[in-house]
Amino acid sequence: MVALNHYLVLSAILFAIGTAGVFVRRNLITILLSIEIMLNAVNLTFVAFGRALGSADGQIIVFFVMTVAAAEAAVGLAIVITLFRHKESLNPDSFTLLKW
Amino acid sequence: MSPLLIAQIGLTLFVFVMLLSSAAVMVYVERKVAALLQQRLGPYLVGPKGLLQPLADVIKLMFKEELRPRAADALLFALAPIISATCAFAAFAVVPFGASTTFFGLLKIPLRLQVADVNVAILVIFAIASMSVYGIVLAGWSSNSKYSLLGGLRSSAQMISYELSYGLALAAVLLVSNSLSVTEIVNSQAGSWWHVIPRWSVFLQPVGFLIYMTAGIAETNRAPFDFPEAEQELVAGYHTEYSSMSFAMFFLAEYINMVTVSAVATDLFLGGWHGPFLPESLGWIWFLVKVGALLFFYVWMRWTLPRYRYDQLMRFGWKVLLPLSVVNLLVTAAGVLYFGL
Amino acid sequence: MTGSPMLFYLFAAVAVGASLLVIAQRNPVYSVLLLIGSFGALSGLYVLLDAPFVAVIQIIVYAGAIMVLFLFVVMLLNAPHEDTDYDSHVHPLLRPGPMRFGAALALAFGVELVWALTRAGQSGAFAGGAVSSVAQIGHALFTDYAFPFEVTSILILVAMMGAVVLARRD
Numbered sequence: 001m002v003a004l005n006h007y008l009v010l011s012a013i014l015f016a017i018g019t020a021g022v023f024v025r026r027n028l029i030t031i032l033l034s035i036e037i038m039l040n041a042v043n044l045t046f047v048a049f050g051r052a053l054g055s056a057d058g059q060i061i062v063f064f065v066m067t068v069a070a071a072e073a074a075v076g077l078a079i080v081i082t083l084f085r086h087k088e089s090l091n092p093d094s095f096t097l098l099k100w
Numbered sequence: 101m102s103p104l105l106i107a108q109i110g111l112t113l114f115v116f117v118m119l120l121s122s123a124a125v126m127v128y129v130e131r132k133v134a135a136l137l138q139q140r141l142g143p144y145l146v147g148p149k150g151l152l153q154p155l156a157d158v159i160k161l162m163f164k165e166e167l168r169p170r171a172a173d174a175l176l177f178a179l180a181p182i183i184s185a186t187c188a189f190a191a192f193a194v195v196p197f198g199a200s201t202t203f204f205g206l207l208k209i210p211l212r213l214q215v216a217d218v219n220v221a222i223l224v225i226f227a228i229a230s231m232s233v234y235g236i237v238l239a240g241w242s243s244n245s246k247y248s249l250l251g252g253l254r255s256s257a258q259m260i261s262y263e264l265s266y267g268l269a270l271a272a273v274l275l276v277s278n279s280l281s282v283t284e285i286v287n288s289q290a291g292s293w294w295h296v297i298p299r300w301s302v303f304l305q306p307v308g309f310l311i312y313m314t315a316g317i318a319e320t321n322r323a324p325f326d327f328p329e330a331e332q333e334l335v336a337g338y339h340t341e342y343s344s345m346s347f348a349m350f351f352l353a354e355y356i357n358m359v360t361v362s363a364v365a366t367d368l369f370l371g372g373w374h375g376p377f378l379p380e381s382l383g384w385i386w387f388l389v390k391v392g393a394l395l396f397f398y399v400w401m402r403w404t405l406p407r408y409r410y411d412q413l414m415r416f417g418w419k420v421l422l423p424l425s426v427v428n429l430l431v432t433a434a435g436v437l438y439f440g441l
Numbered sequence: 442m443t444g445s446p447m448l449f450y451l452f453a454a455v456a457v458g459a460s461l462l463v464i465a466q467r468n469p470v471y472s473v474l475l476l477i478g479s480f481g482a483l484s485g486l487y488v489l490l491d492a493p494f495v496a497v498i499q500i501i502v503y504a505g506a507i508m509v510l511f512l513f514v515v516m517l518l519n520a521p522h523e524d525t526d527y528d529s530h531v532h533p534l535l536r537p538g539p540m541r542f543g544a545a546l547a548l549a550f551g552v553e554l555v556w557a558l559t560r561a562g563q564s565g566a567f568a569g570g571a572v573s574s575v576a577q578i579g580h581a582l583f584t585d586y587a588f589p590f591e592v593t594s595i596l597i598l599v600a601m602m603g604a605v606v607l608a609r610r611d
Binding site: 223 | 470474477493494497498500501504505506509510512513516517574575
């Protein structure tokens, strides 16, 4: 029998993977992808809790999270493109100057 | 196994085979119609009136050598045509093509002529359509050739741009028929107004229908929006480096996507299997007639209109089609609110 | 449908495996594709949770739009590999220094979360009533959540303008 806890544990694992990705990787695009993993882990929690409580609120919050994720991806990728034009690099360590 | 399950499996296989053969028929029709429009004869050597030409094409493609550029990404290069073909087949799964039938009393419970009945069917069609872009983009990227890459890039930009209008046109139909299930949408279009005009959504949504067809042509990468392959500019676009059966799979996917877009248009706008003269159990004949007419329109468009320029395509998508579909949606919403349809 | 353990473990394994490979992959194109696989598995989990609407918009929005955008940018920049000093010979997950510390931190975080959750006891068997109809969600969205919904449109407008301004060549 799969209970709420199973979903929460899965979500925690996914969130940890996303966190690890942000810490470990040195590629702006992979870092953005890791953030998407974290957002999805949170979404899973919301839907699971919504199912457990029998309310629609969990799914609605997921809807909002997805909107934010879409906005974040659009702006984030625009920033990545701009940075890449300046330095020909996607490594966040190469953007250490405040002004260039 | 219950008879219903057997019938369901049989129906699934039947749809699969019919989609395959529809692609073959479309190859023949495309060449014949092209010949008609260009005052030629078209294929006439293989079989009576050239009817076996698609078979000859398939045999030829099967015996060709499977080539792969040395610098290509082997895994993705092999995966791309599979994604294309799978998405094309999968999208048809939720499209109903006839009223429920008991097969002349063979079954106790009537079987719906549809592979899977999902209550969010329209969204599923939309989701699978949005996945089919990956086949083309990956083919373009993994080939490691500049023409393929340009084709893939164009394709992703084009699909994202036209998907919005496509979705908004679908949303307007949902407002009119008040359901997300395709079967219910079709059934809401039964009957007629004043015994003359059939109660089809196309008469409530003329603009929506035009937007849907335009965006559908762009989504299936057909002329005049066939930029991902634009042969005069990009050799063959995303499938430049493909040969043999993997090329055939892209070909297959293109034709099946056409059939799916036409079938969805028939279900949503043209009343599906409802029509005069025939009883509902023979409604699939109407369905086939309507899909056939739309497919002919597709082919007709391709051999009549020249290709747009790429910037014209983008301008049209974002500055004409998208505002138009937003206005259409707003007007529809206001109409539904006011008249209480 | 919440009680089918086979499907749950299958989807969970795919989601975790694909996500792990996303951060272990050197080539961003593969990362993006694996993430799409992970989203597909999550979509399956949403179906198991009786949330077909979320499952479908997960595919439409995440896999069909956001990931296409990522793939587009990866292809456009055509800079597949990480350019650090030890890119060629050390796997990205095994690099020395602060990154190894970060990985340890993330691991500790994950272990802590899982530990806390399993300590919480065997609560939360799913109740009967599931909200799976799109109509109910839509109703709640346009009544109780009408204001946040409207704010969302402004958020998207701002994001759109920001993206255009940032990516414009001047």
